[in-house]
Amino acid sequence: MSREAAQAAEVVAGQFARNREVVEALAASLRAAPPPFVVTCARGSSDHAATYAKYLFETQLGIVTASASPSVGSVYEAPLRLEGALFLAISQSGKSPDLLRNAEAARAAGARVVALVNVEDSPLAALADWVLPLHAGPERSVAATKSYLASLAAVLQLGASWSQRPDLVDALARLPDALREAWHCDWSAACDGLVAARNLFVLGRGMGLGVAQEAALKFKETCGLHAEAYSSAEVKHGPMALVGPGFPVLILAQPDETEAGTVALAREFRACGAQVWLAARQAPADAGIALPVADAPHPACAPLLLAQSFYRMANALSLARGYDPDRPPHLNKVTETV
Structure with missing residues (x-):
């Protein structure tokens, strides 16, 4: 897991270069015949990438993006x-029967099917109208890391090319270096504090919500630690009642219009006695233990950087809790659901 996550910067740089022509062609077709809406279809870490796609497309392109439940089409x-x-189908293996059935149904219904897959000769790639390969290379750890970041990067490159926003396009070239910086951010304070934990919340918002979802999954998957992800807005609609003295909360602040509210929420949790770790550009002393973050070339790049810093910490926490991060119990690398 550690070695594969550390490769993310090179994976993303290579992906941007190798996919440039196909992304530009797809983006041109989307501008020529704009879709009325976007539908994503994915499971697991790939679905967390779909959450990122929703916020990116809606904030940067103004196009409504919704998640399709795979069981609606398959079951x-x-x-x-x-x-x-x-119709954006995201899958590392491109083999799961439910995604295949939904992609087939979407194409029959008149949608343009775009597949984001790591396996270029997969069944999903074969039936899609457009294929954006992740180019993550072999990933042997059951826990997805570089392939998840490659999924976010593919969404980001498509969004930048489709929108033609100069600030977003320019940020792509600087993202690999920012990922290298993020890998070296020291989150050991969170690792040390969570060794004996049994439950925690992971909070994010907007474009950062998908990373909070991904972090909560990785805590369960690699660390045997029950974690629940919430929007920093939604957590106040009930879940916050669980918080008391010592309750652990990891907060990932997205550096955009949501940042001030997220930092304010960290202060509220600290006032309740919660044990808070806050990853933010500026973390006030009364908002919890500060976790350093890499400088994002654009707010849309920040989720990738937060995920990269988190992965290094999660690997260390897994080992500290006596787990093998590469071989979670009861799980397989390729999951095929119906």
Whole structure:
């Protein structure tokens, strides 16, 4: 897990170069015939990448993006009205039967199917109209790291090319170096504090919500630690009642319009006696233990940097708690659901 996560900067740089032509061609087709909406379809870490796609496309392109439940198409076999829509299927293996059935149904319904896959000769890639390879290379750890970051990067490159926003396009060239910086951010304070934990919240918001979801999954998967992810807005609609003295909370602040509210929430949790770790550009002393963050070339790049710093800490925490981060119990690298 550690070695594979550390490769992310090189993976992303290579992906941007190798996918440039196909991304530009796809983006041009989307500008020429704009889809009425975007639908994502994925599971696990790939679905957390889909959460990122939702916020990126909605904030940078103004196009409504919704998540399709795979079971609607695969189990219920309910036809959906997707004429003209962009159907974005995200999968590392491209083999899961439920995603394949949904992609087939979407294409039959008149949607443009785009597959983000790490296995270029997969069944999902074969039936898609467009394929954006992740180019992450072999990933042997069950816990996805570089392939997750490659999924975010593919979404980011497509969003930048589609929107033609100069600030977003310019940020792509600087992202690999920022990922290298993020890998060396020292989050050992969180690792040390969570060795004996049994439960925690992971909070994010907006474009950073998907990374909070991914972090919570990795805590469960690699550390045997029950973690729940919430939007820093949604957590106040009930879950915050669980928080008391010593309750651990990891807060990932997205450096955009949501940042001030997220930092204010960290202060609220600290006032309740919670044990708070705050990853933010500036973490006030009364908002918890500060975790350093890499400088993001654009707010849309920040989720990738936060995930990269988190992965190094999660690997260390897994080992400290006596787990093997590469071989979680009961799990396989390729999950095929119906």
